[in-house]
Amino acid sequence: MKIVSCYKSVPDEETIKVKQDGTLDFSTADWKIGQYDLNAVEAGMQLVEMTGGEMVVLTAAAANLAENSKLRKAILSRGPSSMVAVSDDRLADADSYATAQVLKAAIKKIGDVDLIICGEGSGDIYSQQVGSVLGNLMSVPTVNAVSNIEFNNSKLIVERSIEDGTEVLEVNLPAVLCVTSDINTPRIAGMKDILSAGKKPATVWNLDDVKVNMLNACEKISILAPEQTDRKKIILEGNGDENIQTLYGHLRKLV
Numbered sequence: 001m002k003i004v005s006c007y008k009s010v011p012d013e014e015t016i017k018v019k020q021d022g023t024l025d026f027s028t029a030d031w032k033i034g035q036y037d038l039n040a041v042e043a044g045m046q047l048v049e050m051t052g053g054e055m056v057v058l059t060a061a062a063a064n065l066a067e068n069s070k071l072r073k074a075i076l077s078r079g080p081s082s083m084v085a086v087s088d089d090r091l092a093d094a095d096s097y098a099t100a101q102v103l104k105a106a107i108k109k110i111g112d113v114d115l116i117i118c119g120e121g122s123g124d125i126y127s128q129q130v131g132s133v134l135g136n137l138m139s140v141p142t143v144n145a146v147s148n149i150e151f152n153n154s155k156l157i158v159e160r161s162i163e164d165g166t167e168v169l170e171v172n173l174p175a176v177l178c179v180t181s182d183i184n185t186p187r188i189a190g191m192k193d194i195l196s197a198g199k200k201p202a203t204v205w206n207l208d209d210v211k212v213n214m215l216n217a218c219e220k221i222s223i224l225a226p227e228q229t230d231r232k233k234i235i236l237e238g239n240g241d242e243n244i245q246t247l248y249g250h251l252r253k254l255v
Contacts, residue, residue: 001053003115004107005044007037009065010123022224033074036119038186043179044117045079051151054081060102062092076197077189083202086210096129097217104137105210116176135176144178
């Protein structure tokens with residue numbers, strides 16, 4: 001089985017600065033692999049260990065992220081056999097549709113891919129769209145909210161979390177799965193894993209290499225941080241009906 005796990009590098013939220021006008025400053029931010037994408041990578045590795053085959057990790061990003069050696073080691077130390085990055089500064093502002101376009105083209109160029117795994121959403125925008133759009137563009141079975149994956153006779157048996165319970169589906173390959181954050185606990189890379197990650201193959205393509213004329217379907221107007229407000233510091237003691245009414249009164253004033 002040949003698996004591709006898609007991932008995105010995102011800014012560490014603790015290192016993002018907020019300017020006086022409410023806009024975000026990423027110029028000094030540290031970057032990391034998105035937490036939800038680590039679940040996708042771990043899901044892929046567990047399938048590889050169960051069935052054999054290989055897993056390739058794939059990203060599409062601006063050059064400073066796609067070709068960052070620290071981020072490359074961070075993702076390859078989780079077990080994948082190789083990495084492919086589509087590197088182009090135009091991807092810095094790519095929306096979900098454009099990103100899915102590029103990923104589809106890269107997967108086609110990789111070739112003979114049986115399964116694509118995505119996280120439930122990116123760690124920054126969290127639109128939860130890329131995996132579903134990718135599956136639609138590739139015209140393959142696509143399942144989101146996947147909380148468990150089993151392999152059985154060339155097919156996948158997946159559990160999908162829904163509001164009132166769990167669906168169990170049989171999925172033919174090739175397919176796209178978007179996994180939830182509770183599907184697994186991503187492994188922690190050891191020093192040996194990190195050192196060996198630097199020796200694993202890493203291929204970098206640009207948009208011309210994958211033959212994509214990238215098209216954004218959305219226009220980003222602005223991204224603003226929420227206004228900071230001080231805590232009210234109102235403390236209610238006890239648990240009687242009087243306190244419930246008092247709490248209700250305070251909440252009404254905030255609406």
